[in-house]
Amino acid sequence: MYLFRTALAVVTLSAGAPLALAANQHEAEARAFFLEARDEATAVALPAARARWIFNTYITHDTQQMVIETGKQRELTRVAQARQAHALLGKPGLSDSTRRDLNKVRQTANLPSPADPAATARLLEIGAELKNLYATGSYCDNNGECLSLREMERILRSSRDPAEQLALWQGWREVSPPMRQLYREQVELANAGASDLGFDDLGDYWRSRYDMSGDDFAAAIERYWQQAKPLYEALQCHVQARLTEYYGAENTPGDGTIPAHLTGNMWAQNWSGIEDIVMGSQTAAPFDLTAILAEREMDAIDIVKMAEGFFVSLGLEPLPDTFWERSMFTRPADREVVCHASAWNVDMQDDLRIKMCIQLTEDEVKVVHHELGHNYYQRAYKDLNYFHRGAANPGFHEALGDAIALSINGTYLHQIGLLDSAPKADKQTQIAALMKMALDKVAFLPFALVVDKWRWQVFSGEVGGEEYNSAWWQLRRQYQGVSAPVARSEANFDPGAKYHIPGNTSYSRYFLAHLLQFQFHERLCELAGFAGPLHQCSIYGSQAAGDTLNKMLAAGTSRPWQDTLEAFTGERDVDPRAMLNYFAPLKTWLDEQNKGRQCGWQQAATARPSPGP
Template identity: 50%
Template sequence: MKNLAWVIAAATLALAGCDGGNNQSESAKGAAPSSAEAVSYGADTTAAGTVAQADSASGTLDAQDAKAFLDSAQARLEKIAEEVSHASWLASTYINVDSQYTEALAVERYTSLAVELAQQAAKFDDVKLDPETRRMLTMLKQGLVFPSPNDPKLTAELAQIGSKMQGMYGAGKYCPGQKTGDDEPAGDGEETCYTLTEMGQKMANSRDPKLLKELWVGWRKVSPPMKPLYERQVEIGNAGAKELGYDNLSVMWRSKYDMPADAFATDMDNQWSKVKPLYEALHCHVRAKLNEHYGDDVAPASGKIPAHLLGNMWAQEWGNIYDIVKDDDMEAPYDLTQLVVDSGMSEKDMVKVGEKFFTSLGFKPLPKTFWERSQFVQPRDRDVVCHASAWNLDGKDDIRIKMCINKTGEDLITVHHELGHNFYQRIYNDQPFLYKEGANDGFHEAVGDTIALSITPKYLKEIGLMDEIPGEEKDLGYLMQQALDKIAFLPFGLLVDKWRWQVFNGEVAPGDYNKAWWKLREEYQGIQAPVERSEANFDPGAKYHIPGNTPYARYFLARIQQFQFHRALCDAAGETGPLHRCSIFKNQAAGKKLRDMLAMGASKPWPDAMEALTGQRELDASAIVDYFQPLMVYLQEQNKDRECGW
């Protein structure tokens, strides 16, 4: 978690929103005004009091008032942020009515303060200010993901809704013996219940289409009760956004990227257009392979792919069906899961491996408290939110991860991703409160994934998981594995927030929530639900980031940025071979370049941070195209006699 995402995250689990597939995060020492300022402004030295006193005394506000306001605002936010973070950690790791109640109260207080400060910040909109003061005020206005109107009852209601939906998701299970008419269970009807983690493992490994369909339908029974809560949350959040000067939440969310809201949406579409041909080629090949494996009745040779066959509960990443997709003569260079299992490492050992990568680049080792306070495995005695997440609870050194780690290659990569958040949080912890976050939220997601791109055979040999580096003849298998996760994810990463933007701006009414969701999934991903869906369902709510209120555009941005970062760091490391073979492990030159950029936090617009690392000021999808070029040539050859598209 981080700053206003350090806490808002508390309400929304901002960095607790890391998207790890089936596995399901911070301030100036913003001091209060000095004694002289306190005399000038009167007895009330709070941020709101600063503005109110100055406004009533002179009728106008000036740059000095703005700076005093920001000092006080950051001090107040920092204090309550830590309280909310601890309450949210408790609610995620001990799910019960008391922890949810405690979290809701803390979030209510934080939200109320954040709304108050955002509205006060808006009073400086017409004041002439230096760029940094203006930037901080804008960030203060945009801090909340779901802002409440300035109404204590609505603030309380919003906090309660958020906590309740996250609790519903975290406690969600599927019990095959409980039929609801959606589909006949494939099991024996015993009262055995599966957690999402357990279902994710079955989805990854089973090739029984009847069981896969049952699990797919079964998990989505958790979300229909969320729908009325979500409708109300959007209603309150839109009202709050309007009080801050935005037309709706859609405009507010899209305005957080140092460019106009519509320009940001256009840039997202432009980047997608660059990688879409690669996705379409992959989709065509995967569909053909599924058809060969399952036959026409289960996996049609044309049109959309049934969502339950792709090895992931949300069909967002397809790496788990590599065994089906690969050609007979395509050997993967290694099985990372098997390497993890054969090593005998524990779940905690997997985290130690991730830490070693970062320390090899010059980062400080994780603090002792990280190892004492993190959640590495799913407890046997209580419900928890297993969705992988990275936290900074005090804006300083109380950093943690929360996972239910499985001994798999996927989770080893997820560990590196989450630690990327933690090391980012820690290296910018001397920045002012409002700057204790990534240059944009995509940066935060991209850092760990950039490191994960260095989990190559060269790296695995250096840490003792592999004896010999496979030859280049096996690179296509590796690139196919990577593409099944990285490329397959791109349209999903784009459409989740496209759906929310349409909901927020009224383009999609509550009566069409599910219809609009599946329209986007069919259009962008070329997949379809395995059974008929209706408005009695609320399938968006079956994806953590919807009830968790975590904006999703960051994940699309991160998929693009990580390759852009990787290319730049490999250049800094002096690597001259193919991008997919480069690892920056132990390279001090690359490490320094990365550390210098991360230490900036959000103190500069993201193009400045991008330029510091890559020499470019724009998002550039060409790096991902370069990385997968050998695979694209292969896919074009395989697809030449197939009818692609959907």
């Protein structure tokens, strides 16, 4: 019997030898391609990155052409590599790791173009024009006074005049209607490119970057939202009630929704600008960092130094001298620039930079920490293969800096000398601090969900070009309980008034980041030896936390994000419970405040009152 099994094994091996040999050849061919693609992609990336930096910090016709020309070469390279990777993925015998690497090559481009140089050039032209329309947009009032977006944002945050708020809200949205047809053409081209690579559409292409199928990712996102939804609904109910009390029923819809122009934010994506209205006469937050910045006469460089100091306190290296020489920290007076904050590693080695028009506010302090989080992540994985230089998944990149920013609390400000003493920890102060954070973090969740849900519907054809705007506001109402303050039509293109639509940046990463950051914070606080309430923890100065954090960063995207998350936190999935634990005292307080209120909102729009004086 033993001899029979041995003989059978030999026969089977002999019969399968050609197949095994072919599989080995396919594996070797794929590995060789992956290494060649790395070298080729690295060579074309640098000139394209430099051109994009110049365009973003000096917008002219010529710099736009530079972006198009260098971008065309980069995209043609990416298209060719993506098609080769797609062909290799069809061959049998590839290992799981090789298949994953080939998928990385296949999905390098943000907007895959069809295999046609003219189509690639057109896609780049549209992208540059959309960004140019957004970056150079402004609003001019009846007196001819023109305001930039940053100036409008500042006024919206402080104004309590509904007529002024409405004028600014409507004024900025005059920027986006010219984008509409360009965007529609872009969708058609990018969908064709995604289809050529084996994806249903551009939405499927974007969702499939998360080490799971596009459908599985969409289901996971919805599952995370359902877990976090009760906290948001409690917050929305309280905020809507307080806005109605403050502005009067004549300035609110009366259907349970929040009018978008009264939130202190141009997109109603966070509500921290109306903290005074939401809390009313109750205890204010324990500190006002914006006031502290003014009192200490701190400037933009001081804020960046403060953020760098936090990372250095964790045992990470200071930023290179070139960071300070080459970054754009404030808006230049002599030229048009893209002010939207971003972090760069231009040569993918040590040429780290940020691009911002820093304003001296508490929110901007958090944004600077966020952007430096990107820089430290970029530095940590710089020695990996080109296609492994990136976050474990896109949400990790966004979550890192935000997790650090959760440590910007009274304890930390006292540690670095910006507060004379740590704030008191009584219940009222605790609730005020948590509310301030929730108006930023919790309020943001459904907005982040809507931005990509709208695009997924557009990319799939579920929403056609003739219903872009109505579909946008339907989702805003459904998920956020937020409504437009005046009637909108298909003559408008309100999605385009948000940078990430013309900028073609997937927004699911921000939704994930707003959950992951609390998981990261929870784990880092544990490593730092903190044992109190999570919202009181600051990991400033903990090298134990910094060492473990840097190991996660250095892994880049070299393995599935679930493995990286498990190595860092012990969990293999995004878990909203960390956020819910963080805000648990606030949720209890909100439930008490909402007793007797009619919470929830009508899903169908009702007639809107005329705006008040």
